[in-house]
Amino acid sequence: MTTSTETTPIEKPKRNYNILFGLTLLALLVLLWIALSLATPSFASGINIANLLRQGSMIAILAVGQTFVIITGGIDLSVGAIVGFCTVIVAMLINAGFPVWLAVLATLALGVAIGLFHGFGIVKMGLPPFIITLATLTSLRGIGLLMTNGNSISIKNDAFSEFSRNSFLGVPNLFWMVILVAIPAYIFLHHSRWGRYLFSVGSNAEASRLSGVNVNRTIYLAYTLSALCAAFVGVLLASRIGIGNPTQAEGWELQAIASSVIGGTSLFGAIGSVHGPLLGAFILATINNGANLLNVNSFWQRIITGALIIVIVYFDGLRRRGK
Amino acid sequence: MILSTLDGHDHPAPDAAVPGQPILELKGLEKKYIGTHALKPVDLAFKVGEIHAIVGENGAGKSTLIKLLTGVIPRTSGEVFWDGKPVALATPNEAIALGINAVHQEVVLCRHLTVAANMFLGEEDTRFGMLQGRTMVQRAQKIIDDLGFNLPAHVMLGDLTIGQQQLIAAARATIRGTRFLIFDEPTAYLTRKETEQLFALIRRLEAEGVTIVYISHRMEEVFELASRVSVLRDGTLVGTRNIAETDDAELVRMMINRSIEQIYHKDHFEPGETIVGAKNLSGKGFEDVSLSVRAGEIVGLYGLIGAGRSEFVLTLYGREKKSAGEIFWNGKPANIRNEHDAMKLGMALAPESRRDQGLCLNLSVGTNLNLPIYKRISSKLLISGAQEKSHAERQIGGLRIKTAGRHALASSLSGGNQQKIVIGKWLNHGAKLFIFDEPTVGVDVGTKAEIYRLFSTLLSKGAGIILISSYLPEVYELADTLHVFRRGRLVASHAHGQASHEEVLTEAIGV
Numbered sequence: 124m125t126t127s128t129e130t131t132p133i134e135k136p137k138r139n140y141n142i143l144f145g146l147t148l149l150a151l152l153v154l155l156w157i158a159l160s161l162a163t164p165s166f167a168s169g170i171n172i173a174n175l176l177r178q179g180s181m182i183a184i185l186a187v188g189q190t191f192v193i194i195t196g197g198i199d200l201s202v203g204a205i206v207g208f209c210t211v212i213v214a215m216l217i218n219a220g221f222p223v224w225l226a227v228l229a230t231l232a233l234g235v236a237i238g239l240f241h242g243f244g245i246v247k248m249g250l251p252p253f254i255i256t257l258a259t260l261t262s263l264r265g266i267g268l269l270m271t272n273g274n275s276i277s278i279k280n281d282a283f284s285e286f287s288r289n290s291f292l293g294v295p296n297l298f299w300m301v302i303l304v305a306i307p308a309y310i311f312l313h314h315s316r317w318g319r320y321l322f323s324v325g326s327n328a329e330a331s332r333l334s335g336v337n338v339n340r341t342i343y344l345a346y347t348l349s350a351l352c353a354a355f356v357g358v359l360l361a362s363r364i365g366i367g368n369p370t371q372a373e374g375w376e377l378q379a380i381a382s383s384v385i386g387g388t389s390l391f392g393a394i395g396s397v398h399g400p401l402l403g404a405f406i407l408a409t410i411n412n413g414a415n416l417l418n419v420n421s422f423w424q425r426i427i428t429g430a431l432i433i434v435i436v437y438f439d440g441l442r443r444r445g446k
Numbered sequence: 447m448i449l450s451t452l453d454g455h456d457h458p459a460p461d462a463a464v465p466g467q468p469i470l471e472l473k474g475l476e477k478k479y480i481g482t483h484a485l486k487p488v489d490l491a492f493k494v495g496e497i498h499a500i501v502g503e504n505g506a507g508k509s510t511l512i513k514l515l516t517g518v519i520p521r522t523s524g525e526v527f528w529d530g531k532p533v534a535l536a537t538p539n540e541a542i543a544l545g546i547n548a549v550h551q552e553v554v555l556c557r558h559l560t561v562a563a564n565m566f567l568g569e570e571d572t573r574f575g576m577l578q579g580r581t582m583v584q585r586a587q588k589i590i591d592d593l594g595f596n597l598p599a600h601v602m603l604g605d606l607t608i609g610q611q612q613l614i615a616a617a618r619a620t621i622r623g624t625r626f627l628i629f630d631e632p633t634a635y636l637t638r639k640e641t642e643q644l645f646a647l648i649r650r651l652e653a654e655g656v657t658i659v660y661i662s663h664r665m666e667e668v669f670e671l672a673s674r675v676s677v678l679r680d681g682t683l684v685g686t687r688n689i690a691e692t693d694d695a696e697l698v699r700m701m702i703n704r705s706i707e708q709i710y711h712k713d714h715f716e717p718g719e720t721i722v723g724a725k726n727l728s729g730k731g732f733e734d735v736s737l738s739v740r741a742g743e744i745v746g747l748y749g750l751i752g753a754g755r756s757e758f759v760l761t762l763y764g765r766e767k768k769s770a771g772e773i774f775w776n777g778k779p780a781n782i783r784n785e786h787d788a789m790k791l792g793m794a795l796a797p798e799s800r801r802d803q804g805l806c807l808n809l810s811v812g813t814n815l816n817l818p819i820y821k822r823i824s825s826k827l828l829i830s831g832a833q834e835k836s837h838a839e840r841q842i843g844g845l846r847i848k849t850a851g852r853h854a855l856a857s858s859l860s861g862g863n864q865q866k867i868v869i870g871k872w873l874n875h876g877a878k879l880f881i882f883d884e885p886t887v888g889v890d891v892g893t894k895a896e897i898y899r900l901f902s903t904l905l906s907k908g909a910g911i912i913l914i915s916s917y918l919p920e921v922y923e924l925a926d927t928l929h930v931f932r933r934g935r936l937v938a939s940h941a942h943g944q945a946s947h948e949e950v951l952t953e954a955i956g957v
Contacts, residue, residue, distance in 0.1 A: 326806035
């Protein structure tokens with residue numbers, strides 16, 4: 124056979140690419156921490172580190188859910204609004220006397236329902252993901268404001284309110300929640316067939332369909348998981364600030380997308396991981412925290428974040444194209 | 447030139463070229479891709495003011511030639527002379543600057559702009575930087591009327607029929623100082639009347655000294671229009687004839703590869719039970735098709751591109767909805783609602799376009815090979831890593847897929863090896879009926895032979911095969927039963943070797 128005797132130089136497989144990129148991000152994060160510890164004595168204090176972890180945790184969870192959606196080639200703009208809306212729902216349920224576990228479960232179920240609605244809009248109504256999630260973004264804020272009349276609802280349950288402020292084994296509870304989400308998310312994305320289908324749909328939906336993959340169900344799944352993560356963050360936020368307020372978490376969807384993209388997720392789909400967005404979220408949190416400690420004008424924080432997105436994604440693209 | 451004065455533009459007046467003198471000369475023009483020799487060295491001279499037809503089967507190298515002449519792709523070697531001077535033709539802009547234009551089979555214009563805006567796209571009339579919309583519409587209307595097309599210039603291009611859009615595309619090409627105009631199957635979507643209008647335009651350009659290259663499958667058009675005709679086959683220029691000195695029998699003979707190579711290796715098996723049957727099946731793009739496939743046989747579907755073959759198999763596979771008729775599986779009526787149902791019955795489809803339908807290019811070879819079977823190799827939730835590995839490596843080894851490993855991206859492989867992945871994933875799945883839609887497009891000869899040998903292996907295991915190909919020797923040699931499609935209908939069926947190449951081609955073209 125002619126073809127088997129030919130010796131064509133063959134490209135090295137890029138199997139370790141994900142891990143390598145993750146290590147680069149981790150190095151960047153550690154570098155930031157070292158630099159900030161040297162620059163300001165208050166950075167390395169236990170209180171500040173705990174604070175930093177709390178700040179980053181909620182965006183990190185949102186970013187994981189967002190990443191599932193982006194891998195399929197979609198986008199979920201509604202997550203910030205879902206967070207705000209769910210603080211209201213969980214606050215109302217608790218104040219109405221429901222046990223906390225039931226209030227939390229009901230709120231998570233609501234998240235699932237919102238995600239299914241997104242899937243319905245995309246699959247059955249043929250709406251672009253950008254549009255359907257943009258629509259829920261504005262309407263959920265509106266519904267929340269209607270329900271609260273624009274006021275905040277104070278949560279009358281101390282145990283619930285303390286959860287987000289407390290620590291376990293010296294680590295803030297909120298960060299434990301990140302781990303609680305990240306481990307199943309990792310197994311789901313990289314070791315289950317549904318995770319594999321997210322990638323294949325994002326890479327080529329038609330080829331997946333012709334290979335027997337249920338493309339519609341995969342899309343439902345991605346948006347449901349993203350909304351579920353957002354509802355969970357809503358519960359955590361309500362616990363942290365002790366109130367329900369529909370205008371909370373304004374712009375968090377963009378921070379979640381930014382974290383995901385900094386973490387190496389491709390907005391064209393089919394490329395992404397779980398550790399990437401987590402690292403991305405904590406890099407962003409570190410920049411904000413460091414800038415606060417260094418008394419950098421908060422307007423500058425936004426500019427730095429924007430520049431960082433451009434730089435990281437540009438270098439990531441260079442490496443992907445040119446190896 | 448009449449047309450260039452007519453549109454009021456000051457295009458450089460073409461040099462007073464003498465009719466009959468060569469305008470564009472090709473010397474040893476050649477194009478190689480990795481693994482395929484798309485165009486073997488061609489020597490050809492196009493003369494000023496002639497209509498030169500180019501005919502050949504699909505994959506004969508016509509598109510490659512057009513792309514070289516219009517600067518879309520660079521040549522591998524050879525020289526091109528324009529008006530006696532060597533030119534690089536490295537970019538589309540260079541070709542356009544020389545006066546070389548093309549009207550493609552598919553309209554490549556903006557559907558959401560007006561007819562006038564499309565005609566002057568890139569050369570808009572402006573005053574102080576503002577678009578002169580009304581002037582452009584008037585000028586465009588004048589050009590259209592002058593050509594006798596009877597179409598409005600102010601409507602959206604997308605509101606016209608495909609045929610009318612084609613006429614606009616042709617009109618657009620004439621107003622840009624064009625001296626060399628290529629028509630690629632321009633009449634594929636035209637009505638008879640539109641075709642006449644287009645021919646009138648072509649003759650008028652000819653009279654003005656524009657050189658026309660006319661590519662078509664339709665023999666009657668070639669004989670109606672052209673003064674000379676060149677035949678391409680397998681990337682080789684077989685010959686050029688004056689139209690008066692040839693006939694369609696000779697051209698068809700030249701188009702067909704006589705030397706059937708050893709690669710069409712075929713073992714014969716005794717056909718078994720009927721696996722699948724279609725009875726009066728109709729759907730989008732085809733009508734009233736009845737055929738069946740038995741275990742151990744290859745059923746070939748031949749026809750020109752767009753004859754309805756791919757639509758037929760996609761409907762069989764549940765991807766498209768049938769509008770009438772019935773599908774039988776193992777003799778029983780089958781209700782195939784989607785691809786999943788088809789797979790469960792035991793069908794496998796290697797689709798026409800690897801890039802668009804066959805592969806997830808930016809995922810790994812291993813993932814692609816396992817895509818149809820993840821359900822089987824997963825326990826409840828988790829994928830079995832060991833099984834994923836063994837299934838992938840079995841196919842990589844068995845099909846000799848040339849790859850750095852199962853973790854390499856599918857996009858890093860050559861076309862032939864990518865095709866092997868598409869086939870390999872269905873071998874992993876296992877099936878009774880394999881549908882191969884153009885399995886050897888862009889595949890080198892060695893891989894072709896391997897794919898054909900694989901067909902025999904499948905048949906020996908009792909599977910049936912539907913083979914779609916636009917390359918006649920392939921289906922002709924391999925198929926036990928050959929069905930010919932034309933314009934959405936099954937027009938003829940032959941047992942292996944029963945009809946000649948000429949007959950089959952004639953049935954497909956419909957001369």
